Each structure stands twice: as structure tokens, then as C-alpha cells.
Amino acid sequence: MNGLRNVLLGALLLVPTVLDAGDWPQILGPHRNGKAASDEQLLNEWPASGPAEVWSRPVGHAFAGVAVAGPRVILFHREGEQEVTECLNAADGQSVWKQGHATTFYPQVGGGDGPLCVPVISGDRVVTFGAQGVLSCFRLASGERLWMRKTHEDFRALEGYFGAGSSPIVVDGLVIVNVGGGRQEAGVVAFDLQTGETRWTQTQEPAGYSAPVLVAFEDRSYVLMVTRYKCVLLDAETGAIGFEFPFGQRGPTVNGASPIVIDNAKLFVTASYGVGA
Numbered sequence: 230m231n232g233l234r235n236v237l238l239g240a241l242l243l244v245p246t247v248l249d250a251g252d253w254p255q256i257l258g259p260h261r262n263g264k265a266a267s268d269e270q271l272l273n274e275w276p277a278s279g280p281a282e283v284w285s286r287p288v289g290h291a292f293a294g295v296a297v298a299g300p301r302v303i304l305f306h307r308e309g310e311q312e313v314t315e316c317l318n319a320a321d322g323q324s325v326w327k328q329g330h331a332t333t334f335y336p337q338v339g340g341g342d343g344p345l346c347v348p349v350i351s352g353d354r355v356v357t358f359g360a361q362g363v364l365s366c367f368r369l370a371s372g373e374r375l376w377m378r379k380t381h382e383d384f385r386a387l388e389g390y391f392g393a394g395s396s397p398i399v400v401d402g403l404v405i406v407n408v409g410g411g412r413q414e415a416g417v418v419a420f421d422l423q424t425g426e427t428r429w430t431q432t433q434e435p436a437g438y439s440a441p442v443l444v445a446f447e448d449r450s451y452v453l454m455v456t457r458y459k460c461v462l463l464d465a466e467t468g469a470i471g472f473e474f475p476f477g478q479r480g481p482t483v484n485g486a487s488p489i490v491i492d493n494a495k496l497f498v499t500a501s502y503g504v505g506a
Contacts, residue, residue: 253297254350256396256440261487284322289313290343292394298350301325301369305357307332307343312359314348316372326372334360338390338481345394345438349404354422356404360392364406366425376425383427384410384418386436390483394438400450400465403428407456409436417454417461419468429468434459437477437484444490446471453488453496460488460498477504 257263289306296303302317311329318325335342346358354375355367362381367374380386381393386409395407404420416434420427434456441454443465450465455476462471477484482502489497499506 251297252299252350253295255296255398256294256347256349257487261398261440261442262489283320286317286322290341292341292343292345294347296348296350296355298369301350303348303350303355303357305344305346305348305359312344312357312363314355314357314365314367314372316355316369328365328367328372328374330359330363330365330377332359332361332363334388334392336360336391337388341391345392346396347440349397349399351399351422354399356397356399356422358393358395358397358406360394361388362386362393362408364397364404364420364425366404366422375423378420378425380406380408380410380418384408384415384430385412386410386415389436389438390481391438393436394485395436396440398441398443398452400443400452403465405441405452405454405463405465407434407436407439407441407454409434409457411435416456417452417463417468419465431463431468431470432456432459432461432473434461439484440487442487442490453490455484455486455488455498455500457484460496476500 289308291306293305300319302319304315312332313329315327316325344359349356353369355369357365364378366376397404397406402422408418411433415430416432419429437457439455441452444451452463452465454461458477459473460476461473484500486499
């Protein structure tokens with residue numbers, strides 16, 4: 230696909246989020262598990278002609294899916310020499326607002342030069358993370374850019390084979406990102422959602438492509454993160470490591486799948502390229 234074109238494992242619990250019906254505000258949906266809200270309904274059988282097309286429109290290059298909250302759809306794509314965050318009206322696909330920043334990204338492997346990370350909608354904020362590590366925050370209603378961080382420059386992180394591809398997660402007012410700034414003990418970094426200021430840094434881990442997930446244990450929020458070479462459980466508030474274990478290997482490999490919590494007691498991690506599960 231070239232784009233979107235035409236610890237604590239004793240009692241892990243998914244942290245609930247208050248959402249409107251139909252919202253898909255981040256990668257893998259409301260709870261990052263690939264499941265729609267319980268009140269969502271699909272037809273038991275599609276018409277022979279397939280679902281009716283409501284609208285379509287051309288867009289730029291990207292591997293990033295859209296995020297949806299209420300009547301707003303957030304599209305993150307590349308147009309020319311800019312990575313563009315665009316808000317669309319869900320009813321008709323018309324552009325509501327549009328913001329961009331310059332990019333010179335070209336991947337070491339493959340030909341996709343657009344962003345990889347699905348946007349995150351959290352309350353009245355939209356967060357995007359571009360292929361060159363540009364982390365941006367916008368006001369959902371107006372598109373006003375509230376802050377921007379050039380994380381690869383700030384923390385001396387490498388772009389990787391395909392660019393930055395670990396979708397950020399928002400937890401309790403923090404934007405937590407697998408930046409990959411290992412030389413500065415900034416493999417994982419938490420930014421203040423309101424201001425963009427750095428709140429904590431942790432690990433020497435290079436960045437992977439897996440999206441982190443949120444869990445809770447004894448009334449505290451934790452983030453499960455699969456980096457380039459490890460699976461790490463981090464206290465969301467402080468960055469303290471709950472546990473970690475090796476996962477991944479050097480060479481042309483990619484950790485891209487999100488970790489999965491099973492029955493509130495087990496953790497499953499997997500990766501291709503011979504890494505295993």
C-alpha cells in the first residue's frame with residue numbers, strides 16, 4: 230500500500246475510556262484492542278453490491294489510518310514536501326481545518342514517504358507523530374497548533390528503516406512516545422499534553438513500530454511498550470520500570486505488533502522476521 234489514496238502481570242486490567250458511540254480515536258480503536266464500542270452495530274449481511282459509498286476524496290501518501298471522534302475525522306498524510314494533519318467532516322468528507330509542517334523524509338527501505346502513525350484524539354486535543362519524529366498537538370475544534378516538538382533532534386534519535394512508526398499514547402495528561410533517543414536515556418519520553426514540555430525520559434531503547442497499550446494495576450496506570458529490543462512496562466506518571474524482558478533481535482527485523490493482555494493475567498507479544506512469539 231503506498232498510502233490512503235482514492236509487575237505486575239498478576240491482575241492487569243484495561244483502563245476504561247469515556248467515548249461517544251462510533252468513535253475510533255486512536256490506533257486499534259477505543260481501547261487499542263481492535264474492538265468497537267459495545268453499542269456499535271454492523272449489518273448481519275451486506276447487500277450484494279456492498280455497502281453504499283457516502284463520499285470519497287483523494288488524499289496524499291501515508292500508512293497512517295484515520296482517527297474519528299464524533300463528527301470529526303483526523304487524516305494524517307503527506308502532500309508534496311509537507312506532513313499534513315487535516316480535519317474532515319465525517320458526514321461529507323469536506324475539510325474543516327488543515328495544518329502542515331515541512332518534511333524531507335525518505336525511507337531507508339521501501340518507497341513510502343508519508344507518516345506511519347495513526348493520530349490520537351484525546352478530549353479537545355489531536356496529537357500526531359510524523360516520520361521524522363515531529364510530535365504535534367492541535368486543538369480539535371479549530372486546528373490551532375498548540376505545540377510542536379522535533380523529538381529526533383531533541384533526543385538524538387535515529388529515523389529507522391521506515392521512519393518513526395510507534396503511534397503515541399495519551400495517559401492522564403501525558404503523551405508517551407517510543408522516541409528512541411537511547412543515547413540520552415530517552416528511549417521512551419513523556420510530554421505534557423497541554424504544553425509539550427518533557428515530563429520524564431526512560432530507557433536506552435531504540436524505537437520500534439509497535440503501538441503501546443494502556444493497563445492498570447492497583448489503581449495506577451501503566452504503559453506496555455514493545456521497543457526495538459525489549460518489552461517494557463512503565464509507570465505512566467513517573468516512567469519507573471515495572472518489568473522488562475528481551476524481545477526482538479538485531480538486523481533487518483521489525484517489532485510492529487502491539488502487545489496483548491489476555492484474561493487480565495497474561496501478556497502476549499509477537500513479531501515476524503523470525504523473532505517469534
